Amino acid sequence: MYTEPLQILIDELGKLPGIGPKSAQRLAFHLLRVSDEDALRLARAIAVMKEKTTFCERCFNIAEGTLCAYCNDPGREGSVICVVEDPRDIVAVERTHEFRGRYHVLQGAISPIEGIGPERLRIGELLSRIEPEAVQEVILCTNPTIEGEATAMYLARLLKPLGLRVTRIASGLPVGGDLEYADELTLGRALEGRHEVQA
Amino acid sequence: MYTEPLQILIDELGKLPGIGPKSAQRLAFHLLRVSDEDALRLARAIAVMKEKTTFCERCFNIAEGTLCAYCNDPGREGSVICVVEDPRDIVAVERTHEFRGRYHVLQGAISPIEGIGPERLRIGELLSRIEPEAVQEVILCTNPTIEGEATAMYLARLLKPLGLRVTRIASGLPVGGDLEYADELTLGRALEGRHEVQA
Numbered sequence: 564m565y566t567e568p569l570q571i572l573i574d575e576l577g578k579l580p581g582i583g584p585k586s587a588q589r590l591a592f593h594l595l596r597v598s599d600e601d602a603l604r605l606a607r608a609i610a611v612m613k614e615k616t617t618f619c620e621r622c623f624n625i626a627e628g629t630l631c632a633y634c635n636d637p638g639r640e641g642s643v644i645c646v647v648e649d650p651r652d653i654v655a656v657e658r659t660h661e662f663r664g665r666y667h668v669l670q671g672a673i674s675p676i677e678g679i680g681p682e683r684l685r686i687g688e689l690l691s692r693i694e695p696e697a698v699q700e701v702i703l704c705t706n707p708t709i710e711g712e713a714t715a716m717y718l719a720r721l722l723k724p725l726g727l728r729v730t731r732i733a734s735g736l737p738v739g740g741d742l743e744y745a746d747e748l749t750l751g752r753a754l755e756g757r758h759e760v761q762a
Numbered sequence: 763m764y765t766e767p768l769q770i771l772i773d774e775l776g777k778l779p780g781i782g783p784k785s786a787q788r789l790a791f792h793l794l795r796v797s798d799e800d801a802l803r804l805a806r807a808i809a810v811m812k813e814k815t816t817f818c819e820r821c822f823n824i825a826e827g828t829l830c831a832y833c834n835d836p837g838r839e840g841s842v843i844c845v846v847e848d849p850r851d852i853v854a855v856e857r858t859h860e861f862r863g864r865y866h867v868l869q870g871a872i873s874p875i876e877g878i879g880p881e882r883l884r885i886g887e888l889l890s891r892i893e894p895e896a897v898q899e900v901i902l903c904t905n906p907t908i909e910g911e912a913t914a915m916y917l918a919r920l921l922k923p924l925g926l927r928v929t930r931i932a933s934g935l936p937v938g939g940d941l942e943y944a945d946e947l948t949l950g951r952a953l954e955g956r957h958e959v960q961a
Contacts, residue, residue: 568813569824571807575807578800591811593779595811608771608773611767611770
């Protein structure tokens with residue numbers, strides 16, 4: 564028998580992904596114990612984020628205005644678009660410092676099991692960027708999962724006829740990885756994608 | 763490179779117990795995706811809980827007013843106090859329907875490792891209840907952990923000289939448990955606490 568406001572908070576926390584009833588209880592009791600200031604800082608952070616953060620009108624990355632930081636940056640090459648599933652993937656690509664083009668966030672991947680068809684993704688919006696932005700290459704940078712591969716294949720089939728270069732990121736052994744512990748799918752991909760050694 | 767409001771939210775979520783940086787990111791992106799209404803319901807639940815929920819002035823259980831539901835209930839026996847570490851433990855005891863007395867929440871347990879000494883617990887407040895409430899029995903219902911046992915021993919030493927009955931909940935095999943899988947400490951306690959069979 565908790566107080567009603569506490570029970571409501573437990574219920575709301577329990578709706579978050581990966582937070583079961585026990586975790587929700589634990590988090591609620593943590594918020595009960597901490598100072599008002601600390602707890603309200605979290606409440607405020609949620610409200611401010613919802614008020615201020617939007618999606619880029621062009622590439623569907625997160626943004627604070629109509630366009631995201633990359634679409635707003637005139638220093639980025641407009642002729643190459645790197646297609647990712649999620650805004651978090653952009654952060655991962657940026658960390659490599661290997662890419663200076665623009666992005667397009669699909670906001671998901673095709674997944675028949677979860678009932679996500681291509682119409683749920685930002686695919687139409689990607690296609691409509693090709694001509695006006697004079698795109699010459701699209702890098703399919705979806706995850707190397709069943710869903711990500713299916714999405715990449717689907718996009719390749721749509722994009723190839725438009726006469727542009729369509730590439731897919733390589734699969735293989737992670738750098739620093741160990742052959743002995745590699746799963747056979749990854750090792751198979753690594754063999755398939757082998758390239759001539761420059762000596 | 764996330765937007766600032768999103769990064770602030772990730773940081774705040776990461777301060778919650780058991781939520782690492784990756785989980786914080788996942789939760790923040792979930793809140794980004796859901797409707798404003800859904801996200802703000804959580805923010806509001808935190809604020810309302812902090813505003814409305816207090817600790818009982820007598821037993822330190824959670825309360826909506828000055829006293830908690832049990833301290834306010836005239837049907838509860840005042841001469842027996844069940845001492846627990848946490849308000850959640852009260853919910854567990856209540857589920858047994860075996861106890862009709864009052865409670866006292868220590869708000870923790872003695873833990874030298876975490877630097878929690880007896881002075882951090884609501885022990886003085888417990889002692890000051892014994893005489894005015896004419897308490898005849900104190901049930902030490904702290905967890906059967908090292909910290910809980912140490913706390914129970916410490917309290918027993920303080921309470922015994924006051925001339926009241928001091929009891930400790932039994933340790934032993936859980937009902938439905940399996941001897942084969944019982945750890946030796948639990949089984950040892952079960953043997954130690956054996957009682958004559960009434961036939």
